[in-house]
Amino acid sequence: MCRTLVQALRIDPSRIDVHLMTKGSNPAAEGQRDSMSEYGAKWIVVLDQGSRNGPPIVPGAEHGWESGHPEAVRTMVVDHHWLAEGSPGPQGCLMLNACHHKPVATASLLTWVLCRPLWSGAQQQLAQDQIDYVAVLGTMGDLSVNVEWDPPFPDLVPEVKKWTKKRLGSAIALLNAPRRTPDFDVITAWSALLASTSPLTILDPATNKHALRLYEARDAVGLETERCTHTPPKFSKDGRVALLRITSAYQVHPSIATRWTGALKSKNLQVVMCANDGYNPGLVNFSCRIAQVAKKRGEEVNIIEVLNSYADTDPEWKKEVMQAVGGNAFNGHPQASGGIFPNEHWDKFYDLMQIGVPPDGSIKESVSKGKKLPTQKNNLLAMGFSTSPKKKRETTTS
Structure with missing residues (x-):
């Protein structure tokens, strides 16, 4: 988007500002809206993180995209994160969202589709050099390097x-790494990408002054991921959710959830969740992925629906938590979702999922009926998982 505005449409770079969300925040947060208002922009494009319903991005955006109001601020949201059908997103915005159209086009790919026609015929080689590889990086970053480029x-x-x-x-792993560190160093990844002329220049410290920092962040995140990976899971009473709880200042909870998806074999398991109470003080960040065993059973698991099924058992609490987080309780995609809850709301959600509560007809119930305990079998298969999970590359961006 930035390169198209400057190089294809010849807009003076001094007229363009780039605002990066701060750690654990989103465009609906009051602090972010205040910060964006200070730019005095008349046109705002929100990329990849604006699909939640909420107030206008900035004052003036409520007048709408086609408004002739003298104080109107025209805002557009380009995204692929889940938004219920009929939901408008931020008030007054023009919403472009692919979440209901399979195969779901990522925000990066949607942006490329918007921008590519704006390069003139004489600029086609320049467009290929400047934005095509960026679209590939962004799409693979969400859908893996093995994404099918079929119509x-x-x-x-x-x-x-x-x-x-x-x-x-x-290159994707390097660009993802800085924001996963405690410093939430997004600006370095952005600067490295903006300075690049190809994926190779992202990888080479000789051609990109930001590359060394990318490698340092990648190595630190790798070590922290390994430290936290071996946390044993606990299961919900109904067996649909396996929860791993960690305490880390790094954003490693998505990677750990992904790593464990193939290791757990419980018959009712659908969702693997990793909750991190050390990433943001006073908050619990949690990420969820679909368990491979559910996919093998042929189940179409919608993580957001699964999480809401627990939250809906206490409608008053759900209303409170939605107000506390400034939008939907659970965000992301049906296949990869999560959220950020204040500690007290997380404790309540933990109880609603009945994590660690034995299922009906379990061994505790048998004991109460005077039945003899079975002989203990100290092997991992008896605990509901096979072996420590193999390392799996985490390539999802947020």
């Missing part, structure tokens, strides 16, 4: 072959 997706296979999946995957 209706555009054919960007030539870009993949040009740079190779291995190099593209390495």
